[in-house]
Amino acid sequence: MKYYYFETSNFIFNYMDNKIEKIIKKIHSINDIKGSIVITGCGITSLSWLFNVSGTSNTVLTSYVPYSKNSLQEYLGKKLIHHVSENEAVNMSEVAYEKSKEYLGKSDNNIKLFGLGCTGAISTNRDRKGEDRAHIAIKTVDSLSVFSLYFDKHNRDRKSEDIIISKQIINCVANVHGINNNIQLDLLENEKFYESH
Numbered sequence: 001m002k003y004y005y006f007e008t009s010n011f012i013f014n015y016m017d018n019k020i021e022k023i024i025k026k027i028h029s030i031n032d033i034k035g036s037i038v039i040t041g042c043g044i045t046s047l048s049w050l051f052n053v054s055g056t057s058n059t060v061l062t063s064y065v066p067y068s069k070n071s072l073q074e075y076l077g078k079k080l081i082h083h084v085s086e087n088e089a090v091n092m093s094e095v096a097y098e099k100s101k102e103y104l105g106k107s108d109n110n111i112k113l114f115g116l117g118c119t120g121a122i123s124t125n126r127d128r129k130g131e132d133r134a135h136i137a138i139k140t141v142d143s144l145s146v147f148s149l150y151f152d153k154h155n156r157d158r159k160s161e162d163i164i165i166s167k168q169i170i171n172c173v174a175n176v177h178g179i180n181n182n183i184q185l186d187l188l189e190n191e192k193f194y195e196s197h
Contacts, residue, residue, distance in 0.1 A: 016049045020167070020183055023174050028055030030177050034104065035114030036096040037063045037169075040072050041084065042120035042134050046166035050173075059173070061103040064096075072119075084121045086135045086146050092117020093137035093144070114176045115139045118169055122151070123158040132156065134165045138172045143197065147172065149185075150192040 016024075027050075037060060039047065047063050050056055066072040073080055076091055097115025104111055120134030132151040137144065147168055151161050167183045174182070187193060 016052070020049060020170060021053060023170060023179060023181070023183065024049060024053040025055070026179050027170075027174055027177050028053055028058045031058040032110060033112045033114065033177050034059060034061050034100065035116060035173070035176070036061050036100045036103070037116045037118075037173075038075065038092050038096045039063070039065050039118045039169075040067055040092075040120075041118075042122045042162050043118040043136070043165040043169050045162050046118075046169035049166065049170065061100050084119050084133065084135070086137070086148060088119045089117045089135035089137035090139075090144065090146060092119060093139040097139045112140065112176075114173070116169065116172060118165065120149075120165060122161040122165070123153060123156060132161055134161075134168075136165070136168055136172055138176060140176060145172065145175075145195065145197045148192075148194045149187075152188050152190050155188060 037047065044065065047065075050060060064075065066075045069080060069083065076095055080088065082088055093115045095115065096117055097113060100113040100115055104113065116136070116138045118134060118136045121130065122132050122134065132153040134149045136147045149165060149168065151164075164185050164187070167185055171182045174180070185193065
C-alpha cells in the first residue's frame with residue numbers, strides 16, 4: 001500500500017490508494033444515507049479522501065473540526081470531563097447525529113442518518129504524557145458503535161497514525177452504508193484496536 005506526499009506552501013497533500021478510492025466511490029453512490037462528521041485532534045485525512053472523490057454531497061451533510069478544547073466544548077454545549085476518551089467520541093457522535101437531523105430537509109423522510117465523532121491525541125512536536133490514541137464513535141437511529149486505537153508512539157509518526165485513524169473512519173462510514181470489505185489498518189504487533197457495539 002503506497003501513499004504519496006507532496007509539500008506545497010507547508011500543506012501536505014495525501015493521495016489515497018485505489019482500494020480506499022473504490023470504497024469511497026461506493027459510499028458516495030448510495031444517496032439515501034447521509035451524515036455529519038466531527039473530528040478533533042486526528043483523522044483529518046479522512047475528510048480529504050471523502051471530499052476528493054466526486055459525490056460527497058450524497059454522503060456528507062456537514063463536517064466540522066473543533067480543534068481547540070474551547071471550540072469542542074462550544075460544539076458539544078458542555079464542559080469536557082474526559083478529554084480524548086470513548087465517552088467524548090460518543091458525545092461528539094450524538095451531537096453530530098442531531099445536527100444531521102437539523103440539516104436534512106423536511107421532505108427527506110427516507111434518508112438514513114449518521115453522526116460520527118473522532119477524538120485523539122497523536123504524535124506531536126512536544127513531549128506529551130500518555131499513549132498516542134484515538135476514539136471513533138458512529139451513531140445511527142438504532143445503533144452506536146465505538147472504536148479505539150492505541151499506537152506504538154516510539155515507532156510511529158503523525159502521518160502514519162493519522163492515516164490509520166482515517167482508514168477506520170472510512171470503514172465506519174462504509175459499514176453504515178452496508179459496505180463491509182474493510183480497509184486493512186496495518187497495525188504493528190503491539191498496537192491495539194478495540195470495538196464495541
